[in-house]
Amino acid sequence: MIHSCSTAPQLYLSALRQNPENIAIQTENRSVTCRQLETLGWQTVRVLQQQGLHTGDTIALLMSNRLESLVALLAVQLMGLRYVSLHPMASPEDHKFVLSDSQANALIIDDQNYSDRKLALADAVPTMIELEGTADRPGLMMLAPAMDDSPLTPPEDPGISYRLAYTGGTTGRSKGVIHTHRTLTTMVMQMLATYEWPDTPRYLVTTPISHAGGSLVIPTLLKGGTIYFMDKYSPELFLRMVEKYRINFTFLVPTQIYGLLDYPRLSEFDHSSLELVLYGASPIAPSRLQQVLHTFGQVFGQIYGQSEAPMTISYLAPKDHIADQPERLRSCGKIIIGNQVQLLSADGKPVPTGEIGELCVRSPLIMEKYLNRPEENEKVFAGGWLHTGDMARMDTNGYLYLVDRNKDMIISGGFNVYPSEVEHCLAQHPHVASSAVIGIPHEKWGEQVTAVVVPRRDVDCSAEDLISYVTKHKGAVNSPKQIIFVDELPLTAVGKIDKKALRAQSWAGEGRQIH
Structure with missing residues (x-):
């Protein structure tokens, strides 16, 4: 263990304890300090223990973007549960498949926002835990305040699995990607070392906290920042929150950026506080990127990753977002330090500079393996590389350009x-x-x-x-x-x-x- 790294709960506790009186989460009606957030986390752990859960169990989460969701996720991490997030926009059939394939012991459901799914998923998991509940059947958030808040010893082994992230393939059903704490620690360290963070981030979460949006929570807290939530995205609400809270950091997907550009009242709002807007999840049209740079300024950074190697394979920094260089705007950036990337031909040989090959990665960032998919593991790790399925070329300056996908996605x-x-x-x-x-x-x-x-x-x-x-x-x-x-x-x-x-x-x- 002498060469081990931090685990997810250790990262959370480091962030919360270094500035205990800082505001960790700000909602319209409530401010929660780092000290208060940790207290809520330990109290919620006690509720989960009362539900019969133990360290190492697998728990599924179906939650929206809100304070209570982050408290539940924190408790899951502190307790050493392995979690799998159900995508809010997926169908009940897909949720049932994930619950079955992951052999989830329990499901925490945001009953305030997904009450229709309670009945549909009632028989798909041994235990269903409501986030809110009722007076007759209190949920996590109603039970937690009466619980013991004394700290326990969090998991210390970075080699154990902390998360299952489900991704699809060109054939068959979705695959469970097994991530150990090593992946999270690597991703957080690469984010902190690479991105142009504001001195004190005010992070507006606009995409599901259970997925990409949540990946930026720990580094924001480690930087002494504050989290703000958007549950239902709209251009107007985004602009109102940016103006009201002087938001300086956020993550958007391209369709959200397009919506902002096309919003007819955009000029009525003050968005000058924005210092870093990360974007990713899908490529963006260079013509629209030129438009957004003229509108918002040179504050955009593009991230590239995938479920098997999340968020931090490469990065196109704001300084590389030059509006009058449209070809550079097609790039997904340069390889982030700590990763090895090669573009390989079909026979596994590196292709010459400027030619197209499959983008393959070696890094402590990448997944452990797929859950119960030995034949898929053999293919994705062929030759000792993670095969991303993305076809790319690299120019003489080290910029990567995605050109196609060999996965039918x-x-x-x-x-x-x-x-x-x-x-x-x-x-x-x-x-x-x-x-x-x-x-x-x-x-x-x-x-x-x-x-x-x-x-x-x-x-x-x-x-x-x-x-x-x-x-x-x-x-x-x-x-x-x-x-x-x-x-x-x-x-x-x-x-x-x-x-x-x-x-x-x-x-x-x-x-x-x-x-």
């Missing part, structure tokens, strides 16, 4: 959509003979989920019916925004559906097969 509005799962859903519709799902360029969403469908003969198949069907079974994010009916799908020489041919017309002239 669509990124729409910052969310990953896996065509095989949508196609599997469509295949169950009685009016669909076959389908192929592709992403086509879209000004707002980056890529628009489009289904090319061969209907069964002699049936009345409507686009509205198919869109509604996928929305019901897979959630709004996965639902096609456009249905194209055809008599047959193009095939390759070996009989597979030729998606490149389907994409070719829509992507012609784009310069890169990613938007």
